[in-house]
Amino acid sequence: MRKVIFAINVTIDGYADHTSVIADDELHGYFTGLLQNTDVEIFGRNTYNLMYPYWHNVAMNQSETEVTNEFARTFDSIPKIVFSTTLKSIEWNNTTLLRSNLQEEIVKLKQQPGKGISIGSISIASQLTQLGLIDEYHFVVHPIVAGKERRLFERLENSSQLELIETQKLSSGVVILQYKKM
Amino acid sequence: MRKLNVFNFVTLNGFFEGPNHDISWHRHGGEENKYSDDSLQAENILLFGRKTYEMMYSFWPTPMAAEMFPETSKGMNKSEKIVFSNSLKKAEWNNSKVIGGNSVEEMKRLKKTKGKDMVILGSGSIVSLFAEAGLIDNFEIMIDPIVIGNGTPIFNGIQNKLDLKLTDTRTFKTGVVLLSYKPLE
Numbered sequence: 001m002r003k004v005i006f007a008i009n010v011t012i013d014g015y016a017d018h019t020s021v022i023a024d025d026e027l028h029g030y031f032t033g034l035l036q037n038t039d040v041e042i043f044g045r046n047t048y049n050l051m052y053p054y055w056h057n058v059a060m061n062q063s064e065t066e067v068t069n070e071f072a073r074t075f076d077s078i079p080k081i082v083f084s085t086t087l088k089s090i091e092w093n094n095t096t097l098l099r100s101n102l103q104e105e106i107v108k109l110k111q112q113p114g115k116g117i118s119i120g121s122i123s124i125a126s127q128l129t130q131l132g133l134i135d136e137y138h139f140v141v142h143p144i145v146a147g148k149e150r151r152l153f154e155r156l157e158n159s160s161q162l163e164l165i166e167t168q169k170l171s172s173g174v175v176i177l178q179y180k181k182m
Numbered sequence: 183m184r185k186l187n188v189f190n191f192v193t194l195n196g197f198f199e200g201p202n203h204d205i206s207w208h209r210h211g212g213e214e215n216k217y218s219d220d221s222l223q224a225e226n227i228l229l230f231g232r233k234t235y236e237m238m239y240s241f242w243p244t245p246m247a248a249e250m251f252p253e254t255s256k257g258m259n260k261s262e263k264i265v266f267s268n269s270l271k272k273a274e275w276n277n278s279k280v281i282g283g284n285s286v287e288e289m290k291r292l293k294k295t296k297g298k299d300m301v302i303l304g305s306g307s308i309v310s311l312f313a314e315a316g317l318i319d320n321f322e323i324m325i326d327p328i329v330i331g332n333g334t335p336i337f338n339g340i341q342n343k344l345d346l347k348l349t350d351t352r353t354f355k356t357g358v359v360l361l362s363y364k365p366l367e
Contacts, residue, residue: 012323012346012361013337014196020343129329139194141325143348143363145313147340152195156331159207162194164327164357173348177194177359179327 002110004128006119007034007138010152016122017149018050021142022172025067030168030176032071034138035078039114042106043121045084051075051120052092081105083124106133126153129160136180137162143173185299186229186289187320188309189221190336191358194325197333198306203237207328211356214324215254222257227300232267234304239275262298266308286315293317310339320364321346327357 009021021027035041043051059076062069080095083102090097098105106128109117119125119134128134153160162179169175191208192198199205230238238258241247247255263278266285273280281288289312292300302309302318312318323336337344346363353359 010195012192012196012321012363013335013340014192014194137194141361143346143366145337145340145344145346147337147343151335153329153331154195156329159193159200159328159330162327162329162357164353164359167351167353167359169348169351173346173363175348175351175359175361177325179194179357 002112002114002117003135004106004110004117004119004133005034005038005136005138006125006128006134007031007140008122008125008152009140009142011142011144011146011149013145013147014152015146015149016152017146020144020146020149021140022144022174024172025065026170026172027140027174028068028071030140030170032067032074035071035074035118038116038118039079040109041075041078041080041118041120042124043080043082043119044124045082045087046123047121048082048084048087048090048092048095056092102127103131103133122150122152126156129153130157132181134181136165136178139177139179141175141177183293184295184297185319186293186312186317187226187299187301187322188313188318189301189303189322189324190309191324191326192336193328193330193333195329196335196337197330198304198336200330200333203233204333207326207330209326209328209356209358211354211358213354214356214358215251217354217360219253219257221301222254222261225261225298227262227264227298228258229264229266229300229302229305229308231305231308232265232270233307235263235265235267235270235273235275235278238303239273243275264300266305285311286317289315289317306334306336306338310337313337313344314340314342316365318365320349320362323361323363325359325361
C-alpha cells in the first residue's frame with residue numbers, strides 16, 4: 001500500500017508560514033528528494049495559488065540556483081491533484097481538479113500501486129490526520145519563533161500520538177523530524 | 183552577567199499546554215527525568231509566572247510527588263524560586279519569593295546582579311515577555327511526539343519574529359527531541 005506523507009516547514013512555535021523560513025539549497029534539495037519518492041502531490045486552492053505561479057515559472061525559466069531549479073522541475077512535472085470547490089479551472093500541467101470526496105480519493109490512491117502520496121496543504125493535512133490517513137510526517141523545524149501566522153493542526157479534534165523515526169540536521173540550523181503514525 | 187534560560191515541553195505544533203493547562207500528553211521517561219534532575223543539580227534559580235507557580239506548588243511539595251519523582255521533587259523543593267506576579271503577594275513554597283512591578287525592568291536589573299543562572303519552566307506569559315525583550319540567553323525546547331488541536335502556544339503574543347541559532351539536538355528513547363537554541367547574533 002502507498003504511503004501518505006506530509007512534509008511541512010514549521011517554526012519552533014508551531015506556525016507553518018512559508019515566508020519566515022530559511023529557503024536555501026539544502027532545504028530545496030531535501031524537498032526534491034522527498035518528491036522523488038512520491039508520484040502524486042495533493043493540495044488545496046490556497047496552496048495551488050501560491051505554488052503554481054512561482055514554481056512553474058522557475059521550472060520554465062530555470063532562474064534560480066541549480067538545486068532550486070531541480071526542485072522546481074521535479075515539482076512541476078509530478079502529477080498533482082487540487083481539491084477545491086471554487087477554482088474554475090487549472091492551468092498547471094499534470095494537474096487534476098477534484099471537487100470533493102477527499103477521504104475516498106485518498107483511500108483509493110493508497111490502494112493503487114506506486115510511490116508515496118505527498119500532502120502539500122495544511123488544511124488537507126489536518127483533515128487527513130483526523131481521519132488517520134497520514135502515514136508519515138516530516139516536520140521541518142526552522143530556528144525561528146514566528147509569533148503569528150497559521151498554526152499547524154489548529155482545531156484538530158483528537159490529539160495524535162506519533163512515533164519518531166529519524167532526525168536530520170541541516171547547516172542552517174533547520175532540524176527535520178520524521179515521524180510515523182502510531 | 184548571569185544567564186536567563188528557558189526550558190519547556192511543546193507539542194509538534196507548538197503548544198506548551200492543552201486546554202485547562204492540560205499537560206497529560208507529556209511523554210516523560212526515565213531519560214527525560216534524569217535530564218531534568220541533572221539540570222536541577224546545577225542549582226539554577228527557577229522562575230515561574232503565577233499560573234505555573236501555583237500548578238507546581240500544588241504538586242511538588244506533596245508526598246505523592248516525593249514517591250513518584252523522588253529526585254526531581256527534592257530538587258524542585260530545595261531550589262531557589264522566583265515568581266513574577268503582580269497579584270500574588272507571598273509565595274509559600276520553600277525558598278521562593280515574588281517579584282512584582284515591571285517584570286522586564288526587574289529582569290534586566292536581576293541579570294546585572296551577581297548570582298546563579300536562572301531558568302524559566304513553563305510560564306508562557308513570562309517566556310513571551312522576556313523573549314520579546316531579548317533577555318533570554320538559551321532556549322531548551324523538548325518536542326513531544328504529539329499534535330494536539332488546541333491549547334496555549336509557546337511564545338504566545340510575541341509581536342516580532344525571533345531568529346535563533348541551533349546549538350544542540352538530542353533524541354530521547356521515547357521519541358522526545360530536545361532542541362537547543364540561542365539568539366542569533
